[in-house]
Every structure is written in C-alpha cells, then in structure tokens.
Amino acid sequence: MTLARRFAAALSVLAVAALAACTSAAPESRASRAASVDVPATAVGERMSWVLEQLEAEDDATPGTWARVLHEDFQKQVSAEQVAELLNRQIRPAAPFTVTAYQGTDTQALATVAGSLGDPFDLTLSIDADDRITGMIFGPVATPWEPSTSLDQVEERLRALPGDVSALVVSGDDEMLEIDSARPAPLASVFKLYVLLAVADAVASGDLSWDEVLVLGDADRSLPSGELQDEPTGTEVTVREAASAMIRISDNTATDLLIGRLGRERVEAAVARSGHADPAVLVPFVSTKELFTLGWGDPALREEWAAADVAGKRALLDRIDAAPLAVDGAAVVAPTWQDGFDWFASAADVAGVHRALQQTGDAEVLGILSENPGQGLDVSTWPYVAFKGGSSRGVVTGSWFVRDDDGEAVVVLMMSSADAAAVTGATRDFFHLAEDALRLAH
Numbered sequence: 001m002t003l004a005r006r007f008a009a010a011l012s013v014l015a016v017a018a019l020a021a022c023t024s025a026a027p028e029s030r031a032s033r034a035a036s037v038d039v040p041a042t043a044v045g046e047r048m049s050w051v052l053e054q055l056e057a058e059d060d061a062t063p064g065t066w067a068r069v070l071h072e073d074f075q076k077q078v079s080a081e082q083v084a085e086l087l088n089r090q091i092r093p094a095a096p097f098t099v100t101a102y103q104g105t106d107t108q109a110l111a112t113v114a115g116s117l118g119d120p121f122d123l124t125l126s127i128d129a130d131d132r133i134t135g136m137i138f139g140p141v142a143t144p145w146e147p148s149t150s151l152d153q154v155e156e157r158l159r160a161l162p163g164d165v166s167a168l169v170v171s172g173d174d175e176m177l178e179i180d181s182a183r184p185a186p187l188a189s190v191f192k193l194y195v196l197l198a199v200a201d202a203v204a205s206g207d208l209s210w211d212e213v214l215v216l217g218d219a220d221r222s223l224p225s226g227e228l229q230d231e232p233t234g235t236e237v238t239v240r241e242a243a244s245a246m247i248r249i250s251d252n253t254a255t256d257l258l259i260g261r262l263g264r265e266r267v268e269a270a271v272a273r274s275g276h277a278d279p280a281v282l283v284p285f286v287s288t289k290e291l292f293t294l295g296w297g298d299p300a301l302r303e304e305w306a307a308a309d310v311a312g313k314r315a316l317l318d319r320i321d322a323a324p325l326a327v328d329g330a331a332v333v334a335p336t337w338q339d340g341f342d343w344f345a346s347a348a349d350v351a352g353v354h355r356a357l358q359q360t361g362d363a364e365v366l367g368i369l370s371e372n373p374g375q376g377l378d379v380s381t382w383p384y385v386a387f388k389g390g391s392s393r394g395v396v397t398g399s400w401f402v403r404d405d406d407g408e409a410v411v412v413l414m415m416s417s418a419d420a421a422a423v424t425g426a427t428r429d430f431f432h433l434a435e436d437a438l439r440l441a442h
Helices: 003-010 012-020 027-032 043-056 063-067 072-077 080-090 151-159 188-205 239-248 252-262 264-273 288-296 299-307 310-322 347-359 363-369 420-441
Strands: 098-104 108-114 121-127 133-140 164-171 174-179 213-215 236-238 384-392 395-404 407-416
Touching (some): 063 080, 098 420, 151 164, 151 420, 188 395, 252 264
Antiparallel strands (some): 121 133, 213 236, 384 395
16 A cells, blocks of 8 residues: 555554644754755644654654643544554654755645655644644645636636635736625734734834834733744844844734734724725734734623723733733634634735735835745746745635736735634645736736
8 A cells, every 4th residue: 555545544643633623943953855846844843843853763753742732632643652653663664855846834834745656645733823733634745736727717726715805916007806805804924914014114104114123021921923932031133124024924923022012002003005905904913912812811801802992902901911921722623713802904905915015115124025935936038027925724715916027916815714624625726726826817
C-alpha cells in the first residue's frame, strides 16, 4: 500500500477529529529538511514545522508531547496516545520530509509533503489562539489546481465559495472584477493596514519616529498570532520593528503596542483619511487584546458594550487596557464577527487604504508592506507586491497591491461564514483564485 493510501486509511480518524474539533521550529531545523518551499514564520507555519520535526525526530514522539499541543476537543475524538501511535508507526518511517507546496493564513494551512518513500501527501493543519492543534488531516495530495482562464471564470468560482464573498480587482483605473465590493465585511488582520497608515501619518507629522523605542509591559500582551507576546516584560522594540512584525507575521502584541503609542483616535483619523465609506463602524478602534476580551471573554462585558454609547465604549476599553489579558486562547472557538466583534470594511475600503499607504511615499512603509508577498504568488510577475491577509474563526481575507513597469493593480478578496469549518475547507481555493486574479489582471 502506498504511503498516501496508508495515511488515508490509518489516519481517517484524524479527519474525524478535525471536523469535530473546535468546528517552534528554528530556521536551522526547517532548512535541514531541504524544503523546496519555505514554511513561513506565522503561528500555524511554526506549528506545521513543529509537527514535521516530530515526524523526523530520532526518537518516537510520546503521547505527552502530543497532549500538550492538541486541543482538548480534538483529544475527545482521538486521544494523544492514538495520535502518537499512528504517526510513529504509519508516517515516521517515511522520513525525512520535504515541503513542496504551502498555502495558509495565520491559523490555517495546507502543506504538500514528500517523504523518502511512497507518494506525497497533504497535511492540513488548523490551530487556536494558543497554537494548539484544532484540526489535523493527512491525506492524498489534492487534485492540482486548474488555473482560471479568465476573470469571468474567477468570478464564477469565487461566487461558488461558501458563505459571504466580496471581491474587487482593479488594474490601473479600470475595475476588472467586482462582487459586493461595497458591502462591509469582517477584516480579520487586514485591519492592521489602518494601523500602519496611522503610524505613517504620525511619522510624517513629526509626532513619531521609526526609531522610537516601545517597551513591552505585562498588560500589553495579546494572544497570537505573533511572537512578541512570548517575550519577557521590558522587551524593547522600535516602532519600525513593531510595524514590520505587525505586517510580516501579523503580530498582535506588536500591533497593540503601536495602537497604544498612537492613541486610538489617531488610528480612527487614518481610517477616515483612507476613504472608508463608513468610518464610524471602526469607532472606537479596538486593539486585538480588546477584541479577544469582548468577543470571547466575560459575557457581562459584551452586554455593557452593547448598551454603551461611544464615550462609554471608550471607557470600557480603557478598563480592559489597564489589566492583563484574562482570556484563554482555548476560549477563542466560535465565530463572533456576526455579533460585531471584528474590524469591518468593504473590499473597496481595503483597496483605498492600500492606495493611501502607497501614496505616503515613505520608503519604510513601502518596504514593510512588501516583506511578506503572500503564499504562492509568483513575485517575478509583479516586482513589487504589498500584501496583508488575515484569518479568524469563520473569516479569511487577502489583499494585494502590485506594481511593475506597465502599471499597478489591486486585488482584495474576503470570505466569511458562521461555518468556520467551511471557510477552512475553502481557503486553498480562495488563495488560488487570488493568484489567478493577479495573473489575469496583468
């Protein structure tokens, strides 16, 4: 029996666990696998690398090792003992492994992996805010993506995705594709573009410097994605470093440090300046820690928030800011964007903030935006690629501003659903369609 078929047979229980669940690797280690593609330093990318390291380790992984990283709901379906036994016996013999393809957001990823024997396989992974595995599926490699041949086909395939989908593709001044591009939708981490614009405006006015040092306090820590939340109290980062981490690896704690330094009113001003059609929907502008607290924390806070006017909401946020985060990542399970707990803008609004960022002309801003071009994109087609994506429970978003000698284009795709599993399952197609749209817009 081929390796992929053994996975499909022996690990089918893991697929059940992934559906029933809540429905750090060093660079040297990653390099040792001679991966043909890089696994990014996102939260789920680091967990993907960790899983592969366990599969390649000299000794079998123990049930205790897996119990520490598997979500409790996962383990209700498949125990850590079963996972360790199956992976040690069915997969580890095929080590070493090479990652040949990777697509993902901050919390969900799909990697195609080749072993030293048998057929390649797909490893689908999803994690919670504490980096614990909520879904893990090993299976045969998915049918290769058939690239779209026209933007009309891209539109047709986008409309077939689950939930609510918005899209906007603009080449120069020409609108090439549009699906509900004026409809407000949850942004997930794409909201960080507004924070970067506020940073740029503060630097331009002389109120902030890229070299100014920010200091991490106990009350500043948010949940992942990111790395800064794990650093010791008193850790210093410059504004430049925090802004880079905010965009490159979507670091939530770095984002909140910037919002705290700027003041939320300055970010709100940047939202309005960017041309957001309804800037009031982002007033007051919340930090990631505040959103975790309101969305998944004490229900009494949500009731207070719902009853408060803007001044009352600002006062509530000040109270949340003053104390360390009291929300466990295990609580971040069900989608809450339907209740208003996310950052909202339309695809057209996102295109507007991308253009506003480009118009700053600040080399630091343009460089930060291009540090992570997004997974799977052929950057040789577009020499300059500014990217920001995002994901949360039931939400996946992607936005690109690209430029070459012949012009520029903007692509914004947004998908959201109360069915978080459906969004996770459609993420691969979502990013393939983004690639197709960029290629066809050229």
